[in-house]
Structure formats: C-alpha cells, structure tokens
Amino acid sequence: MAALGPLGRIARFGSSICRNHRLIYNRSPQRRGIASCIDPSHGLTDEQKEFQKVAFDFATNEMAPHMAEWDQKEMFPVETMRKAAELGFGGIYVQPDVGGSGLSRLDTSVIFEALSTGCVSTTAYISIHNMCAWMIDTFGNAEQREKFCPILCSMEKFASYCLTEPGSGSDAASLLTTAQLKGDHYILNGSKAFISGGGDTDIYVVMCRTGGKGPKGISCLVVEKETPGLSFGKKEKKVGWNSQPTRAVIFEDCAVPVANRLGAEGQGFGIAMRGLNGGRINIASCSLGAAHACVQLARDHLLVRKQFGETLSNNQFLQFKLAEMATRLVASRLLVREAATALQENRSDAVSLCSMAKLFVTDECFDICNQALQMHGGYGYLKDYAVQQFVRDIRVHQILEVQNAADEC
C-alpha cells in the first residue's frame, strides 16, 4: 500500500519487525478493526474484547497472509486450524468438561467475525466444525461426548455436517438417505451433497431416515471416516470457499453402530435444526468479518487512488457510498449480536431472529463487499487484490445453511 501521510514511524517499525510469522502483510494491518465508527469492539465486555483481540491477531498473522494461496491452490489448512484449536477455537461453545471453551453465542459471533477478516472460507469451515462438536456435546450421551468431543475440540479430528441431498436442499425434511436397523447397527444407504470438508474430515454427523416420512422419521448418526461403505464423490470446483473441499458423501450398505446415534430415533431433524440456529449466526458473523475487511480495503483504496486530480476520497458520491456501507455493516452487526444473545438466553424469538439475522446480514454484507470491489475499479477484479476473494467467498453465505428465500418463509 502506498504512503499514507506520516508513514515514518510505521515504516521504521515495519522494517524492524520482519519476524517470519509477524510479517506486516501489506494489507493485513488495515483489517485490525481500527476505524472507530465501525470498530467491532464497541459495546463488548472487557473479556469479549480480549477474545476479539486474540481472534484478530490470529487472523492477521496466521490466516490473512495465506488466504490467497489457500484459495488458489485449494488447500485445506489443517495445521493452521489446529493452531486455532490450541487457542480454544475448536469448540468455542462446547462445554469445558469435554475440552470446549464454554463461551456464549455472542462470544462465538465476535470470534468468528474477527477470524473471518483473515480468511472467510477457513473460518466458515471452523464454524461448521464447531456446530458439529456442539451437536454431539448437547445431544450425545456420556460415552459419545467423551469419545468425540475432546478430539474435535483439539481438531485432532475434523467434522462435517451432512443434511443436504441431491433431492433435498430447502426441503430438508424430505431427505431420502435410509438407515435400516439390523441388530445393533444401522445400515445406511443414500448420498449427501455439497458436504463441506467431505472426504478430508474424519467425523460425519449424518441426518438419515430411520422411520417414516417427514421430519419425525429422521435420526442423527455419527459416522466415522473409515467405516466400510462410506465413500466420497469428486471434489467440487467452486467459485469460492476453496480452502475447504466440498464433496458428495455416499453410503452403500454402510453399517453404523446404534451407539453412534445422537438422541432418540426421530429426534434427528430437531437436532439438525437446533444446530442450524447457531450455524446461521456463525455464517452471518463470517459475512460481517468479510464486510468489515472490505470496508477498510475500500477506504484505503479511496485514499490512494487519484483521478481527476485528486484522491477518490474527495468524491462526494463515494463518500456517501462508504458511509452507507459503514451504516449497513453496523446495522448488520447489531442484528447478529442480538440474535446471538437471544439464542443464548433461549428467548422465544431466538429462532426467528437467527433466521432474520442470517437473511439480512448475508445479503447486506455481500452488497457491501460487492460495493467495495466496485470502488476498486478494474483493480477490484484482479486476484492480486483481496476484495474479490471476500466477494467470492461470502456469495455462498446467501445460499447455504438455508437459502435466503427459504428463510423468508
């Protein structure tokens, strides 16, 4: 980034701080949440500010420098995610007795929002992993919690959430994967589509049909990777979310012990939906982080790019646009945090707030990132600039964990 006024001190410090893993990646300092009107630390407790600081530091130092490479080379950054898990990010809202950090939904939202500024795709995967760990923590019995939660919280093993099928996306309750009881095993047949992490992860939380039609016939089973009869489709080529592989998950007479069933038969759909409430907040939080990063990138670009004899920052239209983007970002953040609080407190409006937050925030934040790209002009279209990756990565947030049109129902 070009000189911005009194660069003296920053340049001097920058030249002396060439530690390998604290390289001042030339764009990452700008994502540290510095501009005060959109500062994401407003209204947080001191403790939450500390959580946020760790997450921001981790995002800036460990994720942002690699974000482009992970996207271009489609790398699943296992080592980096394990480092995140060491800090407690593997099971943020999982209970401490099984290795989780025991934090609230709001703390979680704050953390994912900060991590997302470093890499949306990786953070989104971490949030899916967290959702699976929470489902086992909350609905599993003592043996299941002991067996699966600690290794998930440390990210020794990775998890995937398997609900969607080729024939059932929005109409999730019509899923067709069957699980027939034979002795002390369920025999699974069917396939799941678009599974994040599929093929590279170790533990699959699978919603399947043990009973009759509709949601009441669905149960939730934990399937481990090496189980015979479990295979995967080809790795999908995606527009974004490239640091996590997406594959179909195929069950062919796959025998899963009854002991791996979470909750009772017929409870699976409820478990899936409860998981998704938090999932919606997490995905919305990831969108917030991307939008925050993009507003700062746009601001920086406007301060540097000159046309018609002055920097774009003097252009009134762009000033208004940036102010609108900032306003929409803050409004989105408030809605997500309120939804997180409602979910934590088990309020009666929690589910609808989570849906509203996901709908509103993913749409708004995509627009914000898209506007930021537009402000970059032709440069915004180049992969050398991070803004296009944020746009590509969060586009899918408007689709998954319930398509926004479905949330409107």
Added chain:
Amino acid sequence: MSGRVLVGVKRVIDYAVKIRVKPDNSSVVTDGVKHSMNPFCEIAVEEAVKLKEKKLIKEVVAVSCGPQQAQETIRTALAMGADRGIHVEVTGKDYETLGPLQVSKIMAALAKKEDAQLVILGKQAIDDDCNQTGQMTAALLDWPQGTFASEVSFDGDKIKVVREIDGGLETIKIKTPAVVTADLRLNTPRYATLPNIMKAKKKKIANVKPADLGVDLTSRLEVVRVDEPPQRQAGVKVETVDDLVGKLKEAGTV
C-alpha cells in the same frame, strides 16, 4: 532469592494505526484511537512467562502506569500468563508528562517493595522510542543491566544475556537482581488462549498511587511542539554523472 519477576507493560497506540497530530500541534490524537500493549512489552511478558514455565522463577508480576485503561494492558499480560498485576494510577496532567524518568522511579520503588529478582522491560516503546526506562531503572536501583536482549538464560546465580549491538552480538553475564530489556528477536509472544483469558479475570490487579511509593512525578521536560514528518519531496532526474556532481555541490553536500 524471591523468584519474582516484575514486567513493565505500556499501553500505546496500536502499531497499525495511522497517527494524526492534533491541530494545535500539542500532541498526537489519542481519543477513540485503538491502543494495545507495546510490542516489545509483549516480548518481555513472554520471556517472563517462559522463565516461569521453565521453573527458573516463581512469580510474574505485570506493572503498568497510567489511567484506568492501563488495566486492559495488564489484563492482556495476565491472559498471557502473568500471575498478578499492579496498576500504578497516573492520570491527567501527570499522565501527559509521564516519561522514562518517572516510570523508572516507579519501577525502582516497586522492585524494592516486591523484592524482585529480575525486572524485564521492552527495550523501547513504539510511541516515544525513548529506550531509556530500562537503563534508568537499573541506575536508580544500582543493579546490573542487560539491554537489547536477544537471549536470556540463567547461569548459576548469574544471568547470561546475549545483546544485539551495532557490531553484532555481545554476550554478558550479570549478577541478580538485574534489569533486562527485551529486543525483537528474544522470542515470539504467544497468543492468549480463550481459557487463559477467562482465568485472567480471576487474577488480582492491585491499585497503587505514585505518592504511596514516594515517587515525585514532576517532569523535567516540556513538549514544545509536535509535527508530522515532512512530506517527501519529489526527486530530480539528472542525465549525466557531471550533472549529479553539480547538483550535489549546489546542495552543499559535496
């Protein structure tokens, strides 16, 4: 030996912030600006916590001087592994004129009061770049000092310090109690973990006033004016070496 280490931590404007000078040129804008722990202080805390993990010392006490917000910086140190904190309350005009001399008097008083075996500080703060507090503290205590440390180890009852100096690396052995200042390559500070941040809430931060320590905070310095560095001027292209020499002679540099 008490096995206690005092670590000074300073709350400064975050390194990535674009600094702005106030319109009246009296100082730099700090209101609403993001602050964090001085990076060299982070390195100092990390070194102290490492020594405790190696069981070479018993207790790490984080000290910060300033207004209420200094407690945030102490909390960060606690989240990194310090055992307890001391917040020396300095506010208003006193805080504006707080400099290395005043802080070193405070650190010296605390080092005696807490019976510290070692005082570790960052080599300098990134806001004033003074690089004086460590040295002054050692002088006031009449303790040996190992400044610009890139390596610290215990050697019997002495401390071996490898110092980064202009010519390369210098290794010295100093007796304890001593003052050490941390340089960039001493270590890489750890991230606080979520569980440690929550544990830090329960750790104590004591409140102390400079008067209680018998320290006089009067400054002998007066800041007259603060200015931004001059805007970089465009250079001039010359065609031949003779032209270059001519220009240099004109500018009086040759």
